Amino acid sequence: MTPRLRVAPSPTGLLHVGTARAALFNWLFARRHGGVFIVRVDDTDQRRSTPEFERRILEGLRWMGIDWDEGVEVGGPHGNYRQSGRFERYREVAGLLVEKRAAYRCYCSPPELAERRKQAQRAGRPPGYDGRCRSMPADEDQRRQEAGESHVVRFALPRPGMTVFTDVVRGEVRFDHQVIDDFVILRSDGSPTYHLASTVDDVDYRITHVARGEDILPSTPRHIQITRAMAAPEPTYAHLPLLHGQDGGKLSKRHGATDVGEYRRQGFLPEALFNYLSLLGWSIGPERTIFSREEAVEDFDLTDVSSSPAVFDPAKLTWMNGEYLRNHLSQAGFAERARPYTEEFLGQSLPDEMWDGCSEVLPLVQERVKLLSEVGPQLAFLLSERIEYDPRSWKKVMSKPGVDAVLTGAIAALSRVEDWRTESVEQTLRDLIAELGISAGKGFQPVRVAVTGSSISPPLFESLAALGRKKALQRLTDARSRISS
């Protein structure tokens, strides 16, 4: 049987890295086993769902290199793959379940429920629904329904009972029905709850493997019971370990960026995020950290997924991104990816000839950045007419004695250079410090700050060469006059 997997984000927020990781594992499994990967949008919560969130979630998935064979936007045999378009179907199933007495109408009002919950808690009983309407005589139910009384539909969990299933990552798991109440499947406004909609979709779409976060492990017996009541085959479940923040809690905004788009904006490569996320709860094998999508597909299996939670570590992601930037991207590839970030930083689009003017220093920048967003700041001295002096650099380097002489010497020497190239500039400046009898550090740092505005920059001679003689001399002159004033 062809495996069919899905990820079902709710468009009530941006693409969370936890959702992205779940999507990734489902995708990897589907690709590994020649299965079908589906993206479905769980938008039953119409209050909080928006098309904009949906758009950005799908964009994020695509950006990460996760594609889908069936689902929202790409289509397939099951409509538009949005739950909002299937309410009739959910109501139909709920009706069927009521007919089979696997579900029942409940007329208890929210205030009543709240009151009874409070009482139960005080008395030390479980706070869930007490099942009052489950035993309502048929004629009363009919009368109240016909009278148009507000009601929900609850699932009638088999009692006494127990749901036992084998989770791929956790082994056998069992839940006694005593601790699960008769949960709502259809709200009073006729909309389905997550439990119903998700289960019906998994059944209708013939999902074979449900891999999702461990946070819904306690809901799984409900889904299994609905599935059984529908007389449908049960999918295999795999509950993925949760992603935690540094403080050990479920990963959330307070731990920093949680949405994939934010990582994109910060200049992470999708390949790096993909690689990093796949390593959270899974391993491709001993001694391997960096690997391609294809290699992951070749090796992945849900049975190898670990069952303990993983802390999301931005520092390691950042390291890995640097690794990808310098070792897994050609110079041209790097230039192409860096350009939009650089333009964003400068607040303007760059003419080709200007961007091409960076071609010599760009490879040097490539080996020293960890994020694409760092490229702009490193290149600003080349791309902006005016430079801004970093105050700390200025103070550290330019306020030292002898700087004036160095700059004066550099101006004089460099203005005599006819053939303005990296090598000639280097030779000239090396001759200069020899002549002045000063160290490289003492001689080169003032020139660096004068020309780039910062004590941290790409290599000096290449930078000077790329800047051009005229601009270089101009900046040295400007800096010198700034010192004396």
Place this chain on the structure above:
RNA sequence: GGCCCCGUCGUCCAGCGGCCUAGGACGCCGGCCUUUCAAGCCGGUAACGCGGGUUCGAAUCCCGUCGGGGCUACCA
């Protein structure tokens, strides 16, 4: 509180009864290289939560305990 899940360096992962005086990666610390910053190279730091079993032998199996997390809605 109840139910469920989890427990190897600070973090991610390897280990699935002897190959472990526990391995790799990130981080951190030190050194080399060096015009800055990186990168690179070399070295170091650091863990099987605890207590009982089972076994000739346990990080690996069992039980307990402690600790962490999740769920406990007409959210998903």
